[in-house]
Amino acid sequence: MYRINKIHGNVWVIGEDIRPDFTNSMVLVAGKESAALIDTGCGTGNLKETIAGLTSLPVTVLTTHVHLDHIGGHPYFEDIYASENEMREWMEKGLWRTSAADRLDFLRAAAEGNKERFARLEAEMLVESRFTWKPLKDGMVFDLGGISLETCMVPGHTRESFVFVNRSREEAYVGDSINPIPWLITEGGVSVMEYGRSVKKFAERYPMVRRLYSGHCMDDIGIQTIKDTLDCVDEILAGAADPEVSCYAGKAFRHVCRSVDMLYDRNHIYD
Numbered sequence: 001m002y003r004i005n006k007i008h009g010n011v012w013v014i015g016e017d018i019r020p021d022f023t024n025s026m027v028l029v030a031g032k033e034s035a036a037l038i039d040t041g042c043g044t045g046n047l048k049e050t051i052a053g054l055t056s057l058p059v060t061v062l063t064t065h066v067h068l069d070h071i072g073g074h075p076y077f078e079d080i081y082a083s084e085n086e087m088r089e090w091m092e093k094g095l096w097r098t099s100a101a102d103r104l105d106f107l108r109a110a111a112e113g114n115k116e117r118f119a120r121l122e123a124e125m126l127v128e129s130r131f132t133w134k135p136l137k138d139g140m141v142f143d144l145g146g147i148s149l150e151t152c153m154v155p156g157h158t159r160e161s162f163v164f165v166n167r168s169r170e171e172a173y174v175g176d177s178i179n180p181i182p183w184l185i186t187e188g189g190v191s192v193m194e195y196g197r198s199v200k201k202f203a204e205r206y207p208m209v210r211r212l213y214s215g216h217c218m219d220d221i222g223i224q225t226i227k228d229t230l231d232c233v234d235e236i237l238a239g240a241a242d243p244e245v246s247c248y249a250g251k252a253f254r255h256v257c258r259s260v261d262m263l264y265d266r267n268h269i270y271d
């Protein structure tokens with residue numbers, strides 16, 4: 001169920017394959033004393049067992065953002081950090097109650113009519129959706145023993161999306177914040193303009209970062225993604241004539257700039 005890509009001695013990208021061309025990816029970073037798991041996918045397999053096969057250290061889960069394809073496996077773990085506002089919204093909207101049904105709907109759509117694939121995902125999916133969590137804040141540092149991860153909030157895909165920086169490895173685990181196919185169409189999300197400012201701020205704060213591991217890719221997406229994202233934003237702000245397209249979340253406008261294929265809301269370009 002899970003694909004493992006060992007990128008260094010103590011860093012793994014774990015892929016939850018939903019379709020041959022669609023993966024939810026998580027990152028496991030092990031220090032000398034503890035490990036951090038960034039996101040948990042849709043929960044379509046025994047993630048706890050998979051992680052235990054890679055490290056026997058205590059695991060802290062860090063959440064890039066509270067979307068169902070990133071928190072589905074959270075109930076397998078006890079020590080979890082996530083955005084306070086996104087978690088509050090998740091609780092208030094009752095999304096914890098509908099999480100299993102919502103994840104099944106998502107998987108059904110992602111399976112694109114492949115009944116066998118959907119049946120397998122459904123059979124293995126973790127139904128429990130409740131978990132306890134602690135608030136994640138910008139600037140927090142998680143010391144794993146010899147390696148630490150620094151937290152940077154990058155509003156864009158969601159209002160409080162987080163990125164985790166591994167300074168010693170000069171890399172960052174960016175969830176859906178920096179991505180070859182950024183979606184700026186989340187309800188309550190930020191403007192294209194604000195997203196551009198967030199990405200620029202992140203790049204200026206961490207000039208040493210040379211590799212980016214994103215929420216739906218198994219390998220480094222390439223540091224040029226930052227420049228392509230900023231240019232893509234600038235072209236949209238300058239009034240690009242983009243087509244309207246359909247996607248899983250509904251209708252959106254689409255702008256392509258080199259490696260970045262961005263979906264955005266035309267009514268939410270400026271602040």
Ligand SMILES: [Zn+2]
Binds near residue numbers: 067069070176215216
């Ligand atoms: Zn995602």
